[in-house]
Amino acid sequence: MFSNKIITTTFALLTTVTLLFVSCDNNSVTDPTTGTGTLEVLLHDAPANYEAVNVFVESVEVNNGQTEEGWVEISTPQQSYDLLTLTNGATEVLGSAELETGTYEQIRLILSSNGHSVIVDGTEHDMFVPSGEQTGIKLNVNAEIVPDITYTLLLDFDAARSVVERGNTQSGIEYLLKPVISATNEAITGNIAGAVEPVEAQPFIYAIANSDTLSSTKADTTDGTFKLIGLEEGTYTISVDPTNETYQSSDTTGVDVTIGETNNIGTVILSETQN
Incomplete structure (x- = not known):
């Protein structure tokens, strides 16, 4: 969901x-x-x-x-x-x-x-x-x-x-x-990228700082890649929330954003939900 x-x-x-x-x-x-x-x-x-x-x-x-x-x-x-x-x-x-x-x-x-x-x-x-x-x-x-x-x-x-x-x-x-619109100066932001497997999990991805969700996207339905843009410099938790209930959500903590750069966190592997 x-x-x-x-x-x-x-x-x-x-x-x-x-x-x-x-x-x-x-x-x-x-x-x-x-x-x-x-x-x-x-x-x-x-x-x-x-x-x-x-x-x-x-x-x-x-x-x-x-x-x-x-x-x-x-x-x-x-x-x-x-x-x-x-x-x-x-x-x-x-x-x-x-x-x-x-x-x-x-x-x-x-x-x-x-x-x-x-x-x-x-x-x-x-x-x-x-x-x-x-x-x-x-x-x-x-x-x-x-x-x-x-x-x-x-x-x-x-x-x-x-x-x-x-x-x-x-x-x-x-x-x-x-x-509902927010505005950000691109010059003072960075990005976070990565991928999610399996692709059929079809997850939403959130960048969270101090309990606030500051950016979100949905993983590409063909290859599972994602990119969160317009993030201010700081440290984030990347939360992966699958829409396919067969898979469990996953959080990656301590993800840093640097101005003008894209931090690629690699591939997040989701586990299947235990029956």
Whole structure:
């Protein structure tokens, strides 16, 4: 059975970096508060026990002020994304734009009022978006844009917690889309990779620190490999939770994450459940 473990929303913080550019001709210093830098926004997903979760994104905006007038549009995807294809390190570029230097405090995704769906047992169901969500899903990011540097923002769209079922099998089940998203600055994260055997265990994998589940994915159904991305530096427990009840769960403790690196923990062998 799929294990509903709470994923703690984390927000990315980027330490302000001061860059000094010295001219070889006159030894002058360029003001690092002027010019432009690049903001790139990548979408990835925490898995869910559905066959597909389709979300339609109209636009992506950032804000460098405290008012509604401060929003700047960086992309207009006008596109549907199946979140469940964005696991195991897979990402989708939502947008990339040159921005004036400075701190962009918030990002928001504008979702369409319709066009969202979930597939359950081979049947596609429309997902209704509550009116409050249609005005934009806002996240605090404090992205510091500096000259000639690309700031890559990872948006983890948690499909399991974002799809809400309402009703029952007798009266009919309705599906709501109430997005749960966390944002992380890719520059201050690392990854954990590995594999699980046997493949037919079809497990979910969780990265846990201090009793909080900070990232999750599902092992590839063909070769059992997995990759957890966007993890801040630290030590984690990797919990493997099979959906096939024939096999037992397994925890690997003391798994370190280093910024900019992928720690491959090798193959986790699952034991069969004792009768």
